[in-house]
Amino acid sequence: MSVASIEAQKQLDRLVALGYPDVADMSAAAFRSLATPLITALEQSELDEHILLIPTRELVTPESLIARTSINRMAGFTTMPPRDIASFMPQDGFEPPEGPFYIVVDPHTGTKYTNREPDIARKLVESDGRLPLTLEEGLAIATQHPDWLVHKNGFNLLGSRSPDGRVPSIWMSQNAPRLGSVWPSSRHTWLGNAYCMERRGVSLFHYM
Numbered sequence: 001m002s003v004a005s006i007e008a009q010k011q012l013d014r015l016v017a018l019g020y021p022d023v024a025d026m027s028a029a030a031f032r033s034l035a036t037p038l039i040t041a042l043e044q045s046e047l048d049e050h051i052l053l054i055p056t057r058e059l060v061t062p063e064s065l066i067a068r069t070s071i072n073r074m075a076g077f078t079t080m081p082p083r084d085i086a087s088f089m090p091q092d093g094f095e096p097p098e099g100p101f102y103i104v105v106d107p108h109t110g111t112k113y114t115n116r117e118p119d120i121a122r123k124l125v126e127s128d129g130r131l132p133l134t135l136e137e138g139l140a141i142a143t144q145h146p147d148w149l150v151h152k153n154g155f156n157l158l159g160s161r162s163p164d165g166r167v168p169s170i171w172m173s174q175n176a177p178r179l180g181s182v183w184p185s186s187r188h189t190w191l192g193n194a195y196c197m198e199r200r201g202v203s204l205f206h207y208m
């Protein structure tokens with residue numbers, strides 16, 4: 001097994017332990033089987049542990065996931081209604097690869113881009129050859145790396161946007177992860193703008 005496949009398996013185990021199969025309305029075995037092709041592909045890759053395993057919203061809806069994050073036993077929360085959360089869709093160019101699972105490579109909370117309006121930050125992120133993270137990918141950070149929230153505060157997810165122009169954000173509030181949103185003209189010294197270097201689905205490994 002490769003470093004990347006071991007890391008993906010570890011992240012899959014965490015998703016199962018947090019009850020993601022229940023959210024997807026399937027057994028743990030069936031849920032795991034959906035990730036098998038991707039993990040098998042990762043066994044032949046040269047990627048390292050700096051990846052995130054992402055279930056697409058066709059498998060698990062993002063509005064059901066914030067409560068499955070936690071820091072020091074403090075469960076994540078949001079004050080937004082489920083319909084509001086569901087409205088944050090990936091923008092053109094940032095759609096997930098096909099399949100129930102995919103990975104993002106070299107995710108980061110974007111501390112380099114703090115105190116920037118989302119629209120400006122997005123231009124900076126893209127000009128640096130990086131890809132803004134989506135809502136689902138930000139929830140994966142809060143799930144797999146809650147310590148990043150503690151040490152690096154919070155981050156906007158510029159790859160997703162609601163019809164009214166807002167972008168989703170995740171930050172620490174009341175000692176727990178909180179899912180909220182910001183307007184494209186707002187700026188916060190404590191919010192980075194998260195990014196990755198690439199997204200890969202199982203079909204994108206076939207050339208290797």
